[in-house]
Amino acid sequence: MPESISRETVAKVARLARLHLNDEEVDRMTSQLAGMLEHFRDVDALDLSNVEPLNQPIPLSNVMREDVEVPSLDRDEVLANAPAAQDGRFRVPPIIGFEE
Amino acid sequence: MVELRTAVDVARAVASGELSAAAVVEENLAAIDAREGEVHAFNVVTAERARERAAQIDADIKAGRNVGRLAGVTVALKDNMCTRGVETTCSSRILAGWKPPYDGTVVRRLADAGAVMVGKTNLDEFAMGSSTENSAFGPTRNPLDTSRVPGGSSGGSAAAVAAGFATVSFGSDTGGSIRQPAALCGLVGVKPTYGMVSRQGLIAFGSSLDQIGPFTSTVADAALLMEVIAGHDPLDSTSLPQPAPELMSVLSHGVEGMRIGRITDMPEGSSPDVLERLDAAFDVLRNAGATVVDVQMPSMSYGLTAYYLVAPAEASSNLARFDGVRYGLRVDAKDLNAMYGDTRAAGFGDEVKRRIMLGTYALSAGYYDAYYGKALKVRRLIADDFAKAYESCDVILTPTSPTVAFKFGDKTNNPLAMYLCDVFTIPTNLAGHAAMSVPFGTGEAGLPVGVQVLAPALGEAPMFRVAAELERAA
Numbered sequence A: 001m002p003e004s005i006s007r008e009t010v011a012k013v014a015r016l017a018r019l020h021l022n023d024e025e026v027d028r029m030t031s032q033l034a035g036m037l038e039h040f041r042d043v044d045a046l047d048l049s050n051v052e053p054l055n056q057p058i059p060l061s062n063v064m065r066e067d068v069e070v071p072s073l074d075r076d077e078v079l080a081n082a083p084a085a086q087d088g089r090f091r092v093p094p095i096i097g098f099e100e
Numbered sequence B: 001m002v003e004l005r006t007a008v009d010v011a012r013a014v015a016s017g018e019l020s021a022a023a024v025v026e027e028n029l030a031a032i033d034a035r036e037g038e039v040h041a042f043n044v045v046t047a048e049r050a051r052e053r054a055a056q057i058d059a060d061i062k063a064g065r066n067v068g069r070l071a072g073v074t075v076a077l078k079d080n081m082c083t084r085g086v087e088t089t090c091s092s093r094i095l096a097g098w099k100p101p102y103d104g105t106v107v108r109r110l111a112d113a114g115a116v117m118v119g120k121t122n123l124d125e126f127a128m129g130s131s132t133e134n135s136a137f138g139p140t141r142n143p144l145d146t147s148r149v150p151g152g153s154s155g156g157s158a159a160a161v162a163a164g165f166a167t168v169s170f171g172s173d174t175g176g177s178i179r180q181p182a183a184l185c186g187l188v189g190v191k192p193t194y195g196m197v198s199r200q201g202l203i204a205f206g207s208s209l210d211q212i213g214p215f216t217s218t219v220a221d222a223a224l225l226m227e228v229i230a231g232h233d234p235l236d237s238t239s240l241p242q243p244a245p246e247l248m249s250v251l252s253h254g255v256e257g258m259r260i261g262r263i264t265d266m267p268e269g270s271s272p273d274v275l276e277r278l279d280a281a282f283d284v285l286r287n288a289g290a291t292v293v294d295v296q297m298p299s300m301s302y303g304l305t306a307y308y309l310v311a312p313a314e315a316s317s318n319l320a321r322f323d324g325v326r327y328g329l330r331v332d333a334k335d336l337n338a339m340y341g342d343t344r345a346a347g348f349g350d351e352v353k354r355r356i357m358l359g360t361y362a363l364s365a366g367y368y369d370a371y372y373g374k375a376l377k378v379r380r381l382i383a384d385d386f387a388k389a390y391e392s393c394d395v396i397l398t399p400t401s402p403t404v405a406f407k408f409g410d411k412t413n414n415p416l417a418m419y420l421c422d423v424f425t426i427p428t429n430l431a432g433h434a435a436m437s438v439p440f441g442t443g444e445a446g447l448p449v450g451v452q453v454l455a456p457a458l459g460e461a462p463m464f465r466v467a468a469e470l471e472r473a474a
Helices: A007-016 A023-045 A075-079 B007-015 B021-039 B047-062 B105-112 B155-162 B179-185 B219-229 B272-287 B300-321 B336-347 B350-363 B369-389 B415-422 B426-431 B460-473
Strands: B042-045 B074-078 B116-121 B168-173 B188-191 B211-216 B259-263 B291-295 B395-399 B434-442 B448-455
Touching: A007 A023, A007 B350, A023 B300, A023 B350, A023 B369, A023 B415, B007 B021, B007 B047, B007 B219, B021 B042, B021 B047, B021 B074, B021 B116, B042 B155, B047 B116, B074 B155, B105 B116, B105 B219, B116 B155, B155 B168, B155 B179, B155 B211, B168 B188, B168 B219, B179 B188, B179 B211, B179 B434, B179 B448, B188 B219, B211 B219, B219 B460, B259 B272, B272 B291, B272 B395, B272 B434, B272 B448, B272 B460, B300 B350, B300 B369, B300 B415, B300 B426, B350 B369, B369 B426, B395 B460, B434 B460, B448 B460
Parallel strands: B074 B116, B074 B168, B259 B291, B259 B395
Antiparallel strands: B042 B116, B168 B211, B188 B211, B188 B434, B395 B448, B434 B448
16 A cells, blocks of 8 residues: 655646646645545455456446447537537637646 | 325326326425525426426327326436536536536436426535535535435435425435435435446446436335336446336235345444334334344445545546536636646535545556555455345345434535445445335434335345335334
8 A cells, every 4th residue: 555645646646637726725635635545544454365356336348339320419509518619619728738 | 394295196196187287386386486495405496397398298188198107297307417408517616507418318218208397406516425515506405404414415306305396306326325315304215226227418427336216205106217217228338238127016015025134244333213213124024024134244334435436536537528628617728738727626616626636546557556446346345245145135224324314514524424424325336236215214303214225236126125115114
């Protein structure tokens, strides 16, 4: 089990999650996550060495359907919900970044 | 307290012309006018749509057209179920104003059966919580005692039925979010077998855990609703191939010869009033001809621990879609990455941020095996415990919630205390099994206590038989 979570790790995870946290939030999150991960150490009492992980509860494999045309969502109705749209597409800010 | 109508009675009376669908809607709207201000069950009340739909059903009946098994039954839907053209927010600022371009499968099946939607109900933001105190739009109050929570995360749906705002309602259950509020509001609440009910159009929280299910005032109503909404859906790739189970017909079968499991190593922490009702439930079933069998669930208390990694891990992935591009809130910024980060910071509440962070961490390189991988192994142990227990019993009884409805603020400063509300409900979701809560008398302060009936996957029929027996004795 890794050591308790650091402030730097929390800041890195926030970047991975695309979630801007201010300094006060990073502090609070560091102590709360540390508490939860500490709680998780309970499971160290269990012998898990020969246990297969259970990813999902029912044994389903890939589900295929016939490759036939079916109506899709109405484009105008979908785009009506977008914060910004142009020429029948979603409009976003520049993708090539200004990374600090 | 208003007299609650049942779906069975409403559907029969409306179909026979004894009662108009319009009258049922007006009754609900009057109850909403009288008490919604204090209860806050709804994010939106769809009064005009409900009136139009009821008028259509009444006209269809007059014209002799087939109106379906839920004719005139009013329903309230948790606000994480997509309803075409009606705002669907998950009680989050990040989705405020979003009008889905489609109806989810359950929503469509209900409408096809003649049900009338009266509104979308409040929830803990993205269904993360056990009290409905985490809603971005303010808490819901328990109609039985407004100083107390209705439970959560489907607290608005539970409150809507308990207050007579709708005949029945629907919620989603990822770790207990239907059963616990049902228990706290004195209702029947069902978490179907994973894959029994389509998740299409349910905004995902934990995809391997989530199921939609009903809140009702009677077991028969829950059986009727399950028959309408369950069954294979090609639009959900995790939907089981089975047709909907027949449940109405088993309610009168009794429990003679059934084996009822009692967990001898149950997690501690339940209050005495709740345990007293559980004992009484075993007595009722024994007197009705069932045998009570002792079973062990040594991994049960680890369920909570595993769940609070598995569910946030799945949530962190599912909630990646809320990025300010296709729907909901956008906070403008100089480039795409900055827009994502600012939008999500402004749009999500504290509990949601906490779970996204925990989930992202548990899935990130270097930590995956230590946390998420381990949690999935614990998940296997819990499924194995159940499998072993069900070799000697047909269903298992536990409390639904360790306590009756608690007061506002009691647990908001301690996430772990709040998570403990779900200690008895979570293992079912991890295993993908069926479970339901049945009101069974009252405890502290005269508040309702729920008994939980657990059943293996596809064990809905025996589960409903036991629930019906408990209801007859309650």
